[in-house]
Amino acid sequence: MLGINDMSMWLSDPAHRDFVGSLAALFCVSWSAWIAFTDLQFNSRLFTVMALFACAWLLVAGSYYNPEEQRLSEPNERISDLDTDVASCLMTYIGGLLVLEVRNPKRQQAAGVSWLQSMALLLLLVVAVARAIPFSFGAREIFDKAGLSPHQAKVIVSVILALIGHISIAWGVRTMCRLSTLLIFLTILLFVESSDFYFLRLALSGEGSREPMPTLFVLWFAVGKIAFAISFGLIISNFERRKELLGTTPLLRARLPK
Secondary structure, three states, X not given: OOOHHHXXXXXXXXXXXXXXXXHHHHHHHHHHHHHHHHHOOOOHHHHHHHHHHHHHHHHHHHOOOOHHHHEOOOOOOEOHHHHHHHHHHHHHHHHHHHXXXXXXXXXXXXXXXXXXXXXXXXXXXXXXXXXXXXXXXXHHHHHHHHOOOHHHHHHHHHHHHHHHHHHHHHHHHOOOOXXXXXXXXXXXXXXXXXXXXXXHHHHHHOOOOOOOOOHHHHHHHHHHHHHHHHHHHHHHHHHHHHHHHHOOXXXXXXXXXX
């Protein structure tokens, strides 16, 4: 039977760690698509939510492919980091769609753009510009004064983007489920976010490039992603089923006698 020492030995290979990460992300893609196709065929907005959720996880899965080919000039930087930043931005707009879904229909005013969405788009622009333009023009001097390398600064932006995406999704689902379910979902989100902050701590301490990555962290990250995807999909699916039972979906309203 495979023991913890054997697993640690197996996960000490970067290729094996990438395999575990990609497998977890691909499960999240498949689960999200399955929820969309089986439960959300008659709700275009929620179908779009789960489709975007699947796209976000596909970006995360893609960040594990061909890691050596994705290396950039910076020692710890990978092209795939941009994939996860875009995925976090998608999470933010998924939350915005959920807010529209649960908005009180009696309120006629249009839903405004939340500050979370604006912040996510601004940070994404920062990431795009930082990758398109080399760190000249005095940027390195600014980082040196702050005691940060360009890689560490980008990790900070990525973690903030992930945090904004998770907050946006939590805000979107807050009225879609019971309080007990919401508390479980928030606990899972904290579990996932804690792994991001652990990675940030490693990057800021200069330990992020040391090999191998702890086995607990690899499993922690993979389990957290799967739990996040499953719980989110179930919340969306159950919300739509309750709407159908109450006869409040557009399709069922059309069938009800006037």
